[in-house]
Amino acid sequence: MTPAIEADKLVVCYGKLKVLRGVSFTIPAGQGVVLLGANGCGKSTLMRSLNGLEKLQSGTIRIHGDALSGASRSELRKIRQGMGYVFQHFNLVPQLNAFQNVLFGSLGRQRLGLLSCLSITASVADREKAMHCLDRVGMADRALHRPSELSGGQQQRVAIARMLMQNPKVVIADEPIASLDPKAGREVLDILWRIVTEEKLSMLCTLHQLELAQEYGDRILGMKAGHVEIDAPIAQTDIAQLNALYSGMTRVDAQPTEAAA
Ligand SMILES: Nc1ncnc2c1ncn2[C@@H]1O[C@H](COP(=O)(O)OP(=O)(O)O)[C@@H](O)[C@H]1O
Ligand SMILES: [Mg+2]
Numbered sequence: 001m002t003p004a005i006e007a008d009k010l011v012v013c014y015g016k017l018k019v020l021r022g023v024s025f026t027i028p029a030g031q032g033v034v035l036l037g038a039n040g041c042g043k044s045t046l047m048r049s050l051n052g053l054e055k056l057q058s059g060t061i062r063i064h065g066d067a068l069s070g071a072s073r074s075e076l077r078k079i080r081q082g083m084g085y086v087f088q089h090f091n092l093v094p095q096l097n098a099f100q101n102v103l104f105g106s107l108g109r110q111r112l113g114l115l116s117c118l119s120i121t122a123s124v125a126d127r128e129k130a131m132h133c134l135d136r137v138g139m140a141d142r143a144l145h146r147p148s149e150l151s152g153g154q155q156q157r158v159a160i161a162r163m164l165m166q167n168p169k170v171v172i173a174d175e176p177i178a179s180l181d182p183k184a185g186r187e188v189l190d191i192l193w194r195i196v197t198e199e200k201l202s203m204l205c206t207l208h209q210l211e212l213a214q215e216y217g218d219r220i221l222g223m224k225a226g227h228v229e230i231d232a233p234i235a236q237t238d239i240a241q242l243n244a245l246y247s248g249m250t251r252v253d254a255q256p257t258e259a260a261a
Helices: 041-048 073-081 096-109 111-118 124-136 153-167 183-197 208-216 239-246
Strands: 007-014 015-029 032-036 059-064 083-087 170-174 202-206 217-225 227-233
Touching: 015 041, 015 059, 015 227, 032 041, 032 153, 032 183, 032 208, 041 059, 041 170, 041 202, 073 227, 083 153, 083 227, 096 124, 096 153, 111 202, 124 153, 183 202, 183 208, 183 227, 208 239, 227 239
Parallel strands: 032 202, 032 217, 083 170, 170 202
Antiparallel strands: 007 015, 007 059, 217 227
């Protein structure tokens, strides 16, 4: 079966700073992988690269067999349509209620503003689907609330419903619970992982809590200073190995310090 994500020797630079330094991994279809690593080690850069938002200096990315580099604009759009994103700060449109965020969410912000101004109505099928997606994340009773009237956990659940509305095959979740308290964070992870499992999606999800990483993921990808340091099934990792991702030179922009005399 074609893997969901194949990343081969990815190199990404910002000016002189080499952020991804030869990152390679494969995520089989249907696998949920937790991405770990200290701040500044290159996780978000990697996740943006997978969507074609970062220019690769070298390396190749394939999503369900389709290479990003060399893809035409319409091919790239098609690949991106199959990918759902969940962000730390939810990225809901504040002027729209939960239902509208889910219904129009995949259209992009600029078109969305125009559409809501013009009050263009969606099809009955799309409206029903949006309500169904809200129901899947336990938010149907908050459909008419705006983001400002919802807690952080509830906003993230709406964002997951929006992602689900898009029918993605691959989910990229960049620190989905980093802005939430532990209880809300766990609720969101439960929902996210349940949906990924039920829909047989593939996911790459950044987390900072090692115990949650071990509990939820099938596999762990650990990054340190732009490299993949750990790539192993959860059962084959131990907490000392995971903790080591956070010690020593972890950031890609860390300057080597001279050894103390
Ligand atoms: N757009 C950018 N321009 C310049 N440097 C950047 C940019 N985005 C990220 N960086 C740098 O790249 C490194 C990795 O950042 P990032 O991928 O956000 O790491 P992480 O998500 O693991 O915290 C950091 O040193 C950061 O400052
Ligand atoms: Mg990040």
